[in-house]
Amino acid sequence: xxxxxxxxxxxxxxxxxxxxxxxxxxxxxxxxxxxxxxxxxxxxxxxxxxxxxxxxxxxxxxxxxxxxxxxxxxxxxxxxxxxxxxxxxxxxxxxxxxxxxxxxxxxxxxxxxxxxxxxxxxxxxxxxxxxxxxxxxxxxxxxxxxxxxxxxxxxxxxxxxxxxxxxxxxxxxxxxxxxxxxxxxxxxxxxxxxxxxxxxxxxxxxxxxxxxxxxxxxxxxxxxxxxxxxxxxxxxxxxxxxxxxxxxxxxxxxxxxxxxxxxxxxxxxxxxxxxxxxxxxxxxxxxxxxxxxxxxxxxxxxxxxxxxxxxxxxxxxxxxxxxxxxxxxxxxxxxxxxxxxxxxxxxxxxxxxxxxxxxxxxxxxxxxxxxxxxxxxxxx
Ligand code: FAD
Ligand code: UDP
Numbered sequence: 001x002x003x004x005x006x007x008x009x010x011x012x013x014x015x016x017x018x019x020x021x022x023x024x025x026x027x028x029x030x031x032x033x034x035x036x037x038x039x040x041x042x043x044x045x046x047x048x049x050x051x052x053x054x055x056x057x058x059x060x061x062x063x064x065x066x067x068x069x070x071x072x073x074x075x076x077x078x079x080x081x082x083x084x085x086x087x088x089x090x091x092x093x094x095x096x097x098x099x100x101x102x103x104x105x106x107x108x109x110x111x112x113x114x115x116x117x118x119x120x121x122x123x124x125x126x127x128x129x130x131x132x133x134x135x136x137x138x139x140x141x142x143x144x145x146x147x148x149x150x151x152x153x154x155x156x157x158x159x160x161x162x163x164x165x166x167x168x169x170x171x172x173x174x175x176x177x178x179x180x181x182x183x184x185x186x187x188x189x190x191x192x193x194x195x196x197x198x199x200x201x202x203x204x205x206x207x208x209x210x211x212x213x214x215x216x217x218x219x220x221x222x223x224x225x226x227x228x229x230x231x232x233x234x235x236x237x238x239x240x241x242x243x244x245x246x247x248x249x250x251x252x253x254x255x256x257x258x259x260x261x262x263x264x265x266x267x268x269x270x271x272x273x274x275x276x277x278x279x280x281x282x283x284x285x286x287x288x289x290x291x292x293x294x295x296x297x298x299x300x301x302x303x304x305x306x307x308x309x310x311x312x313x314x315x316x317x318x319x320x321x322x323x324x325x326x327x328x329x330x331x332x333x334x335x336x337x338x339x340x341x342x343x344x345x346x347x348x349x350x351x352x353x354x355x356x357x358x359x360x361x362x363x364x365x366x367x368x369x370x371x372x373x374x375x376x377x378x379x380x
Pocket of ligand 1: 008009010011012013031032033034038040043055056057058059060061075214215216217231232233250284307308335336337338344345346347349
């Protein structure tokens with residue numbers, strides 16, 4: 001008899017497995033239909049010995065000290081500040097748009113204050129800001145929107161930015177300084193030995209059993225368990241009762257070149273050319289030294305693994321119907337990017353899993369005595 005059956009060995013499932021096993025002293029079975037742990041953050045050494053991310057580039061960044069400290073129990077880190085260039089009109093320009101972008105694109109030499117008025121002159125008045133188009137045109141105006149955002153977004157989502165929630169393009173800010181980094185979070189680092197090694201450490205506990213290559217539906221009736229934690233797609237769990245939730249997929253094309261480096265930054269975005277959105281060169285992210293280099297091209301697709309929830313009002317309405325069903329199940333928790341249909345980064349999923357664990361502690365795990373607490377403290 002397992003106390004918890006966890007479906008999905010990505011961040012959501014693995015954090016909960018680790019917390020329940022270590023702190024809750026619960027017996028956990030974690031199942032994944034893939035042949036590996038780590039979910040979409042899985043990485044491995046390819047046939048040339050280069051560390052690559054199977055499901056596209058994963059760069060860790062967070063403002064949460066709690067999340068960073070938690071993961072630091074299972075990995076050492078390599079400092080890494082991600083930089084991205086956008087290929088626009090034959091030039092490579094920093095994205096997010098900043099002072100360097102504007103000066104290079106327009107061939108001018110203005111300062112931060114001048115950039116503020118430069119953008120004010122171009123920005124369109126939009127109220128309220130609702131869509132992904134609104135967010136950008138209200139900050140930088142239509143020309144930069146069309147060059148940097150419109151084409152990329154249409155390729156990535158097969159929707160016009162005006163059909164997507166503001167939150168999508170709001171992920172990419174505008175800066176009036178010269179900060180060329182993609183993220184400005186307090187903690188920006190890559191697991192020193194890769195994500196998979198970190199997951200192996202998290203799941204290495206005598207209370208945790210792992211079952212791979214297994215769709216939970218094949219075994220759910222054979223396994224004795226008390227509670228279920230589900231981290232797969234929520235609509236799949238409920239047999240698509242209200243219809244399918246839209247997810248966007250990607251096809252990844254990997255290419256290994258017989259040279260040490262290919263491009264000057266980790267990622268280069270191609271908003272207006274080609275069918276792919278971006279090319280990432282892994283060695284920038286991992287810091288690996290190797291005489292060859294591996295790239296990944298991301299081709300957005302409608303069908304395939306569900307990688308991205310699609311943030312727009314009608315999808316949110318549909319998700320709310322599934323969330324209402326989910327909330328009626330007292331023995332089942334839904335956690336993670338697919339199970340809560342949220343465009344979450346890794347750190348947000350870790351934070352959500354830690355919060356869920358705290359809730360579980362209050363209900364499932366009996367009140368601890370001071371002695372218990374002392375023992376748990378020593379176990380971490
Ligand atoms: P997943 O990692 O998707 O784990 C869910 C697991 O459940 C999967 O392994 C799946 O196989 C399993 N599963 C599903 N259904 C079943 C079933 N029926 N039976 C058994 N198992 C099942 N975040 C960042 O912070 N930084 C980045 O740079 C970044 N880049 C990204 C790039 C791409 C291309 C993508 C797609 C995502 C990126 N993310 C990034 C987001 C990140 O991948 C997620 O936030 C995180 O991995 C989600 O973890 P999860 O556990 O919720 O889901
Ligand atoms: N985006 C864009 N141009 C860019 C970068 C991003 O239009 O050069 C938009 C696009 O809609 C994208 C979204 O902003 O899907 C979020 O970008 P992010 O880099 O965060 O995407 P992710 O890494 O999650 O795929």
